[in-house]
Amino acid sequence: MIEVSRLTKRYDDGTVALNNVSLKLNRRITSILGRNGAGKTTMIRIMSTQLKPTSGTVKINGLDLVKDRDEIRKIIASIPQEIAPWDVASPQEHVEMFLSARGLKRSDIKHLAEKSLKELGLWDVRDKAMGGLSGGMKRKTFVAMALASQAEIIFLDEPTTGLDPISRLEVWSALRKINGTIVITTHYMEEAKELSDEVVLVNNGRPVMQGEVRKLLSRFNGRVRVEGPKGKYKVADSHISYMRIKDAQRLLKEGYSIKQISLEDLFIMNGGGAIED
Numbered sequence: 001m002i003e004v005s006r007l008t009k010r011y012d013d014g015t016v017a018l019n020n021v022s023l024k025l026n027r028r029i030t031s032i033l034g035r036n037g038a039g040k041t042t043m044i045r046i047m048s049t050q051l052k053p054t055s056g057t058v059k060i061n062g063l064d065l066v067k068d069r070d071e072i073r074k075i076i077a078s079i080p081q082e083i084a085p086w087d088v089a090s091p092q093e094h095v096e097m098f099l100s101a102r103g104l105k106r107s108d109i110k111h112l113a114e115k116s117l118k119e120l121g122l123w124d125v126r127d128k129a130m131g132g133l134s135g136g137m138k139r140k141t142f143v144a145m146a147l148a149s150q151a152e153i154i155f156l157d158e159p160t161t162g163l164d165p166i167s168r169l170e171v172w173s174a175l176r177k178i179n180g181t182i183v184i185t186t187h188y189m190e191e192a193k194e195l196s197d198e199v200v201l202v203n204n205g206r207p208v209m210q211g212e213v214r215k216l217l218s219r220f221n222g223r224v225r226v227e228g229p230k231g232k233y234k235v236a237d238s239h240i241s242y243m244r245i246k247d248a249q250r251l252l253k254e255g256y257s258i259k260q261i262s263l264e265d266l267f268i269m270n271g272g273g274a275i276e277d
């Protein structure tokens, strides 16, 4: 359970990245969504003790982020958005070093590392130097480190950015098998919907929406997405769009299509800026 209370982060240059945020995260997998610069990384870095808040408190399983920092570090693992590998070491060495640094027993390390490398499809390249691996393989190695960690709470900042569709499925499947709590950030709506029990949408340093995707979407029953050529689109009441058959037929001829409301629409309506009519 993570409890954020009146959290503000003002960087040295005056940028307010988080503005008086209060939030509770208690589901198994939570996805944080939001536009570039919304404050997701700042939030994750604070929750994982890498960055100090300007004001406000964060409690993780009842422990205070600032006062009980060392205790918290024992139960969390975090993979930052910008993380550079050690080029000469292999994926297996990365995972094993990570586990060793976290104080896991030698006898467990080999087995846990093997399991997570296999789950993420990295077993065949386990001995290659990271410098010679593709960007996606490096990314997956960092996910493997977090997965093998046995941490109670795992923070992953954009773990699947740049991954091919199969690698992404490998990451999802690995994440689903974890017993602990997972907080990820993502720009992939499909991922947030498929993977998480709850999403939090952040806009301009504040959460603007939180909940199960299915429940959030049900608020928009009776509305549809009308999509047009050149990327134009609009959310409309379904009875209007469907009943004016002539209008609908004309729109379809002009290349418009009518679709169900999706998480992407919620994103655009609640934090993605203006919608073009």
Ligand SMILES: Nc1ncnc2c1ncn2[C@@H]1O[C@H](COP(=O)(O)OP(=O)(O)OP(=O)(O)O)[C@@H](O)[C@H]1O
Pocket (backbone or CB within 6 Å): 011, 012, 013, 015, 016, 017, 034, 035, 036, 037, 038, 039, 040, 041, 042, 043, 081
């Ligand atoms: N070290 C820093 N110094 C000053 N401002 C910063 C710093 N790091 C981030 N910011 C600013 O804080 C705001 C939030 O940034 P943050 O990295 O948390 O966004 P994000 O939601 O993770 O974005 P993205 O999707 O691009 O990763 C932005 O306005 C950013 O420019």
Ligand SMILES: [Mg+2]
Pocket (backbone or CB within 6 Å): 040, 041, 042, 081, 157
């Ligand atoms: Mg970020």
